[in-house]
Amino acid sequence: MIPTHWFLILSAILFSIGVCGVLTRRNGITIFMSIELMVNAVNLTFLAYARQFHQLHGLIFVFFVMAIAAAEAAVGLAIFISLFHHRETIDVDEANLMHW
Amino acid sequence: MPHALSYMLEYLIFFVFATIAVVFALMVVLHRNPVIGALSLVVAFFALAVMYVLLEAPFLAALQVIVYAGAIMVLFLFVIMLLNLQHRTEEATRPVQQFLGFTTSAAFLISLVYYIGKYAVFGKLPDGRFASDARTIGIRLFEAYVFPFEMVSILLLAAIVGALLLSSRGAATRAEIPTEVSE
Numbered sequence: 001m002i003p004t005h006w007f008l009i010l011s012a013i014l015f016s017i018g019v020c021g022v023l024t025r026r027n028g029i030t031i032f033m034s035i036e037l038m039v040n041a042v043n044l045t046f047l048a049y050a051r052q053f054h055q056l057h058g059l060i061f062v063f064f065v066m067a068i069a070a071a072e073a074a075v076g077l078a079i080f081i082s083l084f085h086h087r088e089t090i091d092v093d094e095a096n097l098m099h100w
Numbered sequence: 101m102p103h104a105l106s107y108m109l110e111y112l113i114f115f116v117f118a119t120i121a122v123v124f125a126l127m128v129v130l131h132r133n134p135v136i137g138a139l140s141l142v143v144a145f146f147a148l149a150v151m152y153v154l155l156e157a158p159f160l161a162a163l164q165v166i167v168y169a170g171a172i173m174v175l176f177l178f179v180i181m182l183l184n185l186q187h188r189t190e191e192a193t194r195p196v197q198q199f200l201g202f203t204t205s206a207a208f209l210i211s212l213v214y215y216i217g218k219y220a221v222f223g224k225l226p227d228g229r230f231a232s233d234a235r236t237i238g239i240r241l242f243e244a245y246v247f248p249f250e251m252v253s254i255l256l257l258a259a260i261v262g263a264l265l266l267s268s269r270g271a272a273t274r275a276e277i278p279t280e281v282s283e
Contacts (some may be wrong), residue, residue, distance in 0.1 A: 001225050002114050002154060008216045010118050010151070014125050014144075016209035021129035023201030029134050029180060033141050036172065037125055040148055043164075047155045054226045056240050062160055063237070066167050067252045071259035073172045077179045078266035084183045085269055 007048035014041035028080050028090040032073070039069050114154060121147035135186045138176045145169040159234040 014037060021034030043062045050058025080090050087094055120143065127140035145168045152161035180186060241249055 002110060004222050004225075005216065005220060006114065006118075007151065007155065008220055009213055010121070012209060012212040012216060013122055016205045016212065017122070017125045017129055019208055020201055020205035023204060024198050025129065027134055027185075029176065029185070030128070030137055033128055033137055033176065036168075037128060037141065037144065040145065040164075040168070043160075044148060044151060044155075047152055047157050047160065050157070050232070051155045051230055052222055052225065054230050056232065056236065059157055059160060059232055059237055060240060060245055062157075063163065063241070064248060064252060066160075066163055067256065070167060070172055071256050073175055074259050074263040075266065077175060078263035081179060081183065081267040090183065090185065 004048045004052045007044060011041045011044040011048070014038075014044070026091050026093050028083070028092050028095070029077075031092060032076055032080070036069065036073070039065060110154065113150065117147040117150040120144070121151070133186070134180050134188075135177070138173060138180060141176075142169050142173045145173065156230040157232050159232065159237055 018034045018038035018041060021037065022031050025031055025034070043065055046058040046062050046065075050056070050062075083095055084090055124140040124144040124147070128137045128144065131137050131140065145164060149161040149164040149169070152158070152164055
């Protein structure tokens with residue numbers, strides 16, 4: 001049995017990579033993929049704790065997170081399609097319609 | 101001796117697939133072409149599904165492959181294809197923003213690992229098999245969690261309607277949102 005720590009550390013590494021992607025990239029779809037990566041890192045933490053304490057709640061939470069991530073992906077990508085129709089780009093620096 | 105062998109094998113699988121997950125996650129973040137980024141993310145999701153199997157959650161590993169690697173990433177690839185972005189590589193970001201992003205996330209990682217090492221102290225794993233197959237999860241889902249389950253179905257319906265409305269190129273939506281904004 002692999003100790004729970006190692007899964008937590010792997011999850012921390014993947015989450016930090018996702019944070020790095022959101023902070024440094026400008027392509028909207030890449031930023032979105034980084035967010036999906038962070039969601040998956042959190043799912044891994046949930047499952048590691050679920051196994052550590054033999055609790056099913058963590059697994060069911062991961063199930064709901066997956067369903068909500070699917071909804072989020074659909075709406076987010078639709079927003080990017082709409083943005084592309086209006087601006088011909090998905091560079092988030094160009095999407096300054098709500099600029100102060 | 102077979103016990104020690106399976107122990108070794110489990111660690112080997114963990115390290116191989118953890119390395120794959122981290123390397124392909126870095127590819128997503130560092131590669132400038134969105135198609136290669138999306139395909140790398142599919143590989144990272146497969147490696148994470150292996151992690152789920154190691155964590156005794158085979159049902160969620162199957163869901164990970166079907167929902168994430170199968171459905172969500174295909175949606176991403178379709179959108180990249182639809183917007184014709186596969187040849188459009190992103191030019192370099194401003195150096196200051198890039199530097200701050202890398203240092204912030206590295207500091208975040210170091211502090212996370214430090215506090216996991218310091219505070220996440222676990223006892224021994226409980227004995228016996230963790231009953232986390234599809235049957236157990238299904239029974240729990242339709243007994244204790246039936247209300248959130250139904251709410252998720254409404255949420256998905258709302259997401260479908262919202263996605264259709266946002267991505268449709270109808271005259272009604274185009275008239276409402278100005279194409280050009282005077283600076």
